[in-house]
Amino acid sequence: MGKRYVVIWFRFLLTDYMIRRQPDLKGTCFVLTEKQHGRIVVTAVSEAAYQKGIRENMPLADARIYVNDLLVVNSDDQLPERLLRDLAEWCIRFTPTVSFELPDILLLDVSGCTHLWKGEGQYLRALFTRIREFGYTIFAALADTIGAAWAVSHFVGNRIIPPLQQWETLHSLPLHALRIDIETVERFNKLGIRTIGDLKTISPSSIKRRFGDLVLSRLRQAFGEEEEIITPITTISPYTERLPCLEPILTRKGIEIALSKLLEQLCSRLVKENNGLRKCLFKCYRVDSKVIELEISTQRPSNSISHIFMLFENKITTIEPALGIELFVLQAPQVEKLSPALQPLWEPAAIDNKRLSELIDRLNCRQGIEVQRYLPAEHYWPERAYRLAVSLDETLTTWPLNQYFPLIIFTPPVKITVTAPIPDYPPMNFRDTRDTRLHTIVKSIGPRRIESEWWIEERKHRDYYLVEDTDAGRYCIFRVGHYGSDTTEWFLHGVLP
């Protein structure tokens, strides 16, 4: 099945949006302007202004001739992109692959979606009507290729082009419909080529030679001979956690437990993304279908469980469980990036770290110095038993003392040759392959056998030994695999200085 695309062209995107925001602008003539090369130029017109004859890229002075009391409205540069992005996210209910193109286009890949609306006609009509209800003037076209849909929406109107019928539709359209710039179109016109049909009769190599790759590419994209790819937008999943209860909760303690469980899940996600919430909504769904909502907001983004719980604590007394609450939902409608300096305010343990953190910052600025902090991670496998701390304020869990953990760890472990009595007694000496020095071992403890963490990777087990040689150097070495097999290898994993 071939691909099908919808292109939606917002004829008056910005001005229709202005009318939505201020309904009394409806029907009036107003424009959006911008300063270009020293004069003020109209960049967007309202529908009423368009009817009166005002066009985009017309100087404002000229526009004032058409309409005396023309209203000029302010807007910001980011507005078109924000609008189109929001509209594109809204369109996800019609198809998962949506993209937008400035200044005023939405591209939808609707292959495989239309049958859910029982046909392409119903699909396009539904889409069209819903967007019209927002107040936007649009032209929408559905075709095999983006190029064809674009051309039809801009130069024909609302149409559905059946599959493989691009030629019939496109051949009579002017060259502007191919998305190439005005100068090239005028050059073509001088040569007598006015429609897409005319262009198709010329051999591709001559077009390429005289007008470049872009024209040829656009032509081929329109007819589906070249692929055009859209990069769909991605949406962030909303910050919502829910907790259904097997039995309706009646007690205050139960509600507090539910809230802290949900906060744990929500805050761990926020912490991972280095975000904090500004607003938090706690909803309780009662057995009798009534919903109780509690909302808190913070001055600065926060992802601290204790702090947010404290903010909710006073409000919990106002919850009336009546017959019981069967579902708890915790949402964070407003989430912002967390600035790291704010964290110490919530954790009382990290008070005096200010001077320490300043020292570390000063050291890090110097050439050749990098300060890192390691925290223990709960893994038996030494390569994974430590992790880099993200910030100075992470609290320490204790380092497990009974592990054979070298203070300086070599990644990857260094290969050594060893003389050891089989099967698993500590070695008598070992030779470091890097400098071929022989270390005679006087003391050793072990073996400590560690199997691989099978949910991460499958490896042979390792037997670890801590050994001390005649120079009182202490080393952490291990053997891979069982004694019986031929492929036993020994490695030096680190030193304890």
Added chain:
Amino acid sequence: MKYVELQVTTNYTFLVGGSHPGEIITEAAKLGYSAIAITDRNTLAGMVRAYAAAKQTGIKLIIGCRLDLTDGVSLLVYPKNLEGYGDLCALLTTGNRRTEKGKCLLRKEDVYGLKACKFIVVPPSTLEERALPEHYRKCVLEYAERFSAGSMYLAMSRYYLGDDTQLLYRINELADEIGCPIVAVNDVHYHSAERRQLQDVLTCIREKCTIQNAGFRLLPNAERHLKAEKEMERLFRQYPKALQSTIDIAAACQFSL
């Protein structure tokens, strides 16, 4: 046969053991064991299956139970005859009746009332500050006074956690101090090393966490499986008496279902 495995946890200790009693017995038969004991925690539930499998393969099954006490170190108990078995069953019933279904509440005082049984004290898994944990030492001294002479043993296992040699040495030292024999066990949780992955998953279910978050709650190695006789001899080569004790206990327990 120079060794009898005396500490075996089957899946009848829920979410701890990783093999069926039948699988344990079959594997033991394959390894050439002449006798084996099953010691599930605070229950004798797995005995019937174990007995059926043992009858089929011709291995002698020694009835045993691991008593987890609220106020003392855990004990492995093996009734020597019908009277001992009856006492053990009555004890377990008392423990079950004291609390809710599925749990068993037992205290040291209850155990002191058992006669005609052999007791093994379960060893600690690691040393603390290079010495035996204080709690374990105190308990063992108390047990030594209360149990009749010759009925108590101190168990030692090689856990392969790194301080095995020191641990065995300390237990042996304590045993000499109180005049009590030592016995070797392997703390078996599954019949063969491949079961380790399943046992890890069972641990996660028990601890209600995901496998990625389990961390140190899982055992680090796969040594808790039934081992061959030669291997046990090698592991306890410095303590041959410990191996002999297993034979003695197996011989003393003549009770059979």
